[in-house]
Amino acid sequence: MTAENRRAYWRANLRLVFACLLVWFTCSYGFGILLVDQLNSIRMGGFKLGFWFAQQGSIYIFVALIFFYAWRMNKIDRQFDVDED
Amino acid sequence: MDLKTLTYLVVGASFALYIGIAIWSRAKSTGDFYVAGKSVSPLANGMATAADWMSAASFISMAGLIAFLGYDGSVYLMGWTGGYVLLALFLAPYLRKFGKFTVPEFIAERYYSKTARVVAVICLIFVSFTYVAGQMRGVGIVFSRFLEVEVTVGLMIGMGIVFIYAVLGGMKGITYTQVAQYCVLIFAYTVPAIFIAIQITGNAIPQMAFGSEITNEGVGLLDKLDDIVTSLGFTQFTSGDKSTIDVFCITLALMVGTAGLPHVIVRFFTVPKVRDARTSAGFALLFIALLYTTAPAVGAMARYNLMNTIQSGEVGAADGNLVYEQRPEWMRTWENTGLVVFDDKNGDGRIQYYNDANPAFQATAISYGWQGNELSVDRDIMVLANPEIARLPNWVIALVAAGGIAAALSTAAGLLLVISAAISHDIIKGILAPAISEKNELRAGRIAAAIAILIAGYLGFDPPGWVAQVVAFAFGLAAASLFPAILMGIFYKRMNKEGAIAGMVTGLLFTYGYIEFFKGLFLKWAGAPWGENVAENWLFGISPEGIGVIGMLLNFAVAIAVSRVTSPPPQHVQQLVEDIRVPRAM
Numbered sequence: 283m284t285a286e287n288r289r290a291y292w293r294a295n296l297r298l299v300f301a302c303l304l305v306w307f308t309c310s311y312g313f314g315i316l317l318v319d320q321l322n323s324i325r326m327g328g329f330k331l332g333f334w335f336a337q338q339g340s341i342y343i344f345v346a347l348i349f350f351y352a353w354r355m356n357k358i359d360r361q362f363d364v365d366e367d
Numbered sequence: 368m369d370l371k372t373l374t375y376l377v378v379g380a381s382f383a384l385y386i387g388i389a390i391w392s393r394a395k396s397t398g399d400f401y402v403a404g405k406s407v408s409p410l411a412n413g414m415a416t417a418a419d420w421m422s423a424a425s426f427i428s429m430a431g432l433i434a435f436l437g438y439d440g441s442v443y444l445m446g447w448t449g450g451y452v453l454l455a456l457f458l459a460p461y462l463r464k465f466g467k468f469t470v471p472e473f474i475a476e477r478y479y480s481k482t483a484r485v486v487a488v489i490c491l492i493f494v495s496f497t498y499v500a501g502q503m504r505g506v507g508i509v510f511s512r513f514l515e516v517e518v519t520v521g522l523m524i525g526m527g528i529v530f531i532y533a534v535l536g537g538m539k540g541i542t543y544t545q546v547a548q549y550c551v552l553i554f555a556y557t558v559p560a561i562f563i564a565i566q567i568t569g570n571a572i573p574q575m576a577f578g579s580e581i582t583n584e585g586v587g588l589l590d591k592l593d594d595i596v597t598s599l600g601f602t603q604f605t606s607g608d609k610s611t612i613d614v615f616c617i618t619l620a621l622m623v624g625t626a627g628l629p630h631v632i633v634r635f636f637t638v639p640k641v642r643d644a645r646t647s648a649g650f651a652l653l654f655i656a657l658l659y660t661t662a663p664a665v666g667a668m669a670r671y672n673l674m675n676t677i678q679s680g681e682v683g684a685a686d687g688n689l690v691y692e693q694r695p696e697w698m699r700t701w702e703n704t705g706l707v708v709f710d711d712k713n714g715d716g717r718i719q720y721y722n723d724a725n726p727a728f729q730a731t732a733i734s735y736g737w738q739g740n741e742l743s744v745d746r747d748i749m750v751l752a753n754p755e756i757a758r759l760p761n762w763v764i765a766l767v768a769a770g771g772i773a774a775a776l777s778t779a780a781g782l783l784l785v786i787s788a789a790i791s792h793d794i795i796k797g798i799l800a801p802a803i804s805e806k807n808e809l810r811a812g813r814i815a816a817a818i819a820i821l822i823a824g825y826l827g828f829d830p831p832g833w834v835a836q837v838v839a840f841a842f843g844l845a846a847a848s849l850f851p852a853i854l855m856g857i858f859y860k861r862m863n864k865e866g867a868i869a870g871m872v873t874g875l876l877f878t879y880g881y882i883e884f885f886k887g888l889f890l891k892w893a894g895a896p897w898g899e900n901v902a903e904n905w906l907f908g909i910s911p912e913g914i915g916v917i918g919m920l921l922n923f924a925v926a927i928a929v930s931r932v933t934s935p936p937p938q939h940v941q942q943l944v945e946d947i948r949v950p951r952a953m
Contacts, residue, residue: 283953292948299456306452310445315614318438322605328578328587333605336441337433337663338574341448341656348455348652352645355460359642364949366640 283364291362298358302351310340370761374513377765378772381551382528385776388547389532389540397805400537400812401468401788402636407542409643413650415542416634418549418773419781420625420651421658422498423505426552426774431749433666434673437596439607440666442617442912446842448652448659449618450625455648458626459635461857463644464947468636469785470629470849471793477856478864479940481798486871488789490848491629493875496826498628498841499782499819503827505775508747511704513768519828525776526824533780533787533820534813541780542637548773553657555770559754559763560661563668566757573664581671592667595674598682599721600728604667609910610902616913624842624915627850630781633788641950669749672756677720677742683735688717697755706745713738783823787816840882840911847874847918855926860944862926865933870926878918882911 313321314336321332329338359365368376394400407415425447433440465473471491475484503522510521532540557573564576568588580587592604602608609617625631634651635644676695680687691709701707709718713736722728723740751771754763791812796803803811848871855862855870885900898904900911909917935941946953 283949288945288949295948302452302456306449310449310618311615314441314445315611315618319606326578328580328589330589330605333438333441333589334578336438337444338577338660340445341660344448344452345649345652345656347452348649349646351455352642352649355645356642359950364951366642366950 287362291358291364294358294362295355298351298354302347305343305347309335309343314340368761370764371513371515373761374765374768377762377769378514381769381773384547385528385544386531388544389536392536392539392543394535394537394539394809397468397792397809397812399539400809401792402633403537403539403542405466405637405639407637407639409638409647410650411542411546412634412638412643412647414549414654415545415637416631416647416651417654417658418545418552418777419541419634420628420631420778421549421552421655421774422778423502423508423771423775425658425662426556427505427508427750427771428747430662430665430669430753431746433663434670434749435746437602437604437607437670439609439614440663441607442609442614442621444659444663446618446621447625448655450622451648451652451655453622453626454631454635455645457854457857458632459644459648460641460950461947462632462853463635463638464641464950466636469788469792470632470853471789472797473856474852474867475793475797477940477943478852478862478867479937480864480868483852483864483868483871484793484797486868487849487852488793490844490871490875491789492786493879494627494841494845494849495629495782495786496822497844498630499779499786499823500826501841502775502779502782503823506772506779507827508706509751509768509771509775513751513765522824522827525772525779526820529776529780529783530817530820533783534816537809537812538633538637538784541777541784544780545777548777549654551773552770552777553654555766555773556658556665556750557661559757559759559767560665560668562759562763563672563753563757564664567668567671573661573668577664577667588667588671592671592674595678595682596670599674599678600725600732601722604670610908612908613902613910613913616909616916618913620846620913620915620919621842623846623850623919624844627845627848627853628842629789629845629849630778630785632853633785634781665750665753669753669756672753673744673749674720676756677718683731685736686717688719690717692716694718695756697752700755701748701752704748706748708743710741712741718742779823783816783819786819787812790815790819840886843878843882843912843915843918844875846915847878847922851919851922851926855923857944857947859927860941861930861935863930863933863936866926866928866930869929870922873925874918874922877921878915881906881914881918885911 318332322330324331398404429443471484471487474487506525507518507521510516511518532544560573561571564573565571568576568579569582570576570579581591597603638644638647677689679689718741719737720742721740754767791808795811796808852867852871884898885896
């Protein structure tokens with residue numbers, strides 16, 4: 283593996299990590315904490331939306347996010363030919 | 368069959384199962400003892416991680432905390448799940464690629480220093496013992512209520528069980544018992560939740576019932592709850608008392624702390640491949656989420672049940688409150704444990720339960736003829752008392768007892784294992800006696816585990832605060848010490864030993880000092896806490912639970928500053944960083 287290839291792989295990884303972190307931050311700290319009062323004026327069924335994000339929504343998104351990351355990362359591994367097979 | 372016999376049967380059966388698994392999966396090598404031979408499937412590891420990590424705090428205390436804190440309880444929900452995202456993104460795959468046995472071992476090689484290793488061991492022991500004290504108290508509560516034995520005896524029994532399978536099976540034994548314990552605890556948690564959800568809303572899925580209407584009332588559970596609690600002077604359930612900065616910091620400290628907890632990190636050393644470490648983090652969080660999305664629903668429903676029982680009629684009406692002599696059976700049984708206390712301040716023979724600390728509600732309360740809140744309910748009992756409050760059959764109550772014990776034991780075992788590994792592998796093999804044979808190292812590990820169990824039991828007699836709060840401190844300490852050192856070890860090639868050591872020491876001392884100052888942790892005998900734990904005294908308005916975030920920032924700042932003025936790490940260490948960044952062995 284060339285040094286350049288190695289750097290490109292690491293950059294692709296960091297881009298993906300950054301994108302995931304952005305979602306992670308937005309749904310928990312954004313919707314669940316910083317914007318909770320604003321979102322609470324919106325109702326979703328019996329829930330106030332901000333409250334729902336803080337106690338339910340953010341957790342569902344976290345789970346989906348890790349599986350998404352694992353799937354994308356495995357693809358990047360194969361693309362740069364650094365996977366384990 | 369009466370409840371006590373049934374509970375003995377169910378709890379006894381679960382113990383037999385754990386010990387059976389421990390005998391079947393005895394550790395034969397140090398590889399088995401420390402990392403289960405690196406042969407655990409991602410799915411099984413996900414379950415084991417979930418059990419390892421969902422502690423007595425998650426099982427017993429969390430829903431109770433949410434029941435009383437409402438929105439403010441979100442810090443635990445988001446904080447104890449969001450950390451897995453950080454773990455998957457930043458640590459798990461790389462540490463698996465590194466492929467050794469312990470967290471201090473990574474620190475030692477990455478920072479080419481025995482001093483760094485010792486500092487990491489100290490951080491690890493600090494974090495793990497704080498955490499394990501909370502577990503032991505959880506075990507004590509469950510035993511004292513359900514098996515009606517002294518808390519001391521309960522602790523002894525719990526220690527004995529952990530001793531058998533942690534010492535015998537090491538990581539391999541712990542992993543497979545944890546898979547079984549996960550099944551017991553999730554079943555025990557969701558079954559009562561489903562029953563209660565059906566009773567209150569007619570919707571069987573607790574996550575949905577949470578936002579549904581109460582049967583025959585045509586009003587939403589959360590709206591009704593907001594109404595009742597505010598009419599009694601409490602804060603609205605769906606909004607909180609804590610300041611935004613405090614909520615933000617506590618959540619962040621818990622998340623980063625989760626990712627920095629050695630007993631969680633080490634679980635990702637046990638899977639065969641880097642790829643498995645990533646997926647396994649996903650499975651772990653999925654299994655955790657099953658409980659964590661149920662918990663707030665349980666909390667809300669428990670609070671509703673409690674309020675509804677006591678405030679049986681209109682607020683302020685002469686006959687609006689429950690007559691003490693007609694109190695339900697569960698209240699009588701919990702009064703025996705001292706965790707529910709009634710004091711008839713206005714002598715009317717009825718129970719008034721309201722927020723007498725709220726000055727705005729004072730006048731209203733007086734006009735009702737109330738002379739202070741008369742009922743105190745320990746938060747830790749909400750989940751345990753829930754099946755009784757909802758009048759569920761005895762087997763459900765017995766199941767909950769077994770689940771609570773499973774949650775506490777699985778976490779305690781995981782913690783004790785990382786402590787013993789730190790002693791036998793990092794201190795003895797790594798520093799004191801590098802020539803030790805594998806057989807002797809394994810023996811040392813077992814002895815260390817046994818001693819750690821005794822210390823943990825001792826700490827369990829007098830832990831500071833509620834279970835969930837004690838545990839919250841461990842997270843702050845992990846966030847401020849280990850997480851930054853590991854993260855920079857992978858993502859910042861220029862970080863050297865001087866920086867990492869200075870950073871860890873600063874983060875640990877600052878966070879520990881702040882917590883000791885306001886809450887008192889290990890220095891109670893010397894007069895701690897020294898400061899009054901109120902918002903006016905806090906640094907930037909951040910409570911001791913959230914201060915790990917500042918500790919972490921200090922760690923990063925000190926580490927980077929020190930590394931800039933000292934020499935870069937040697938070539939072979941930079942090569943090590945390059946290697947752990949790619950999954951394939953090159």
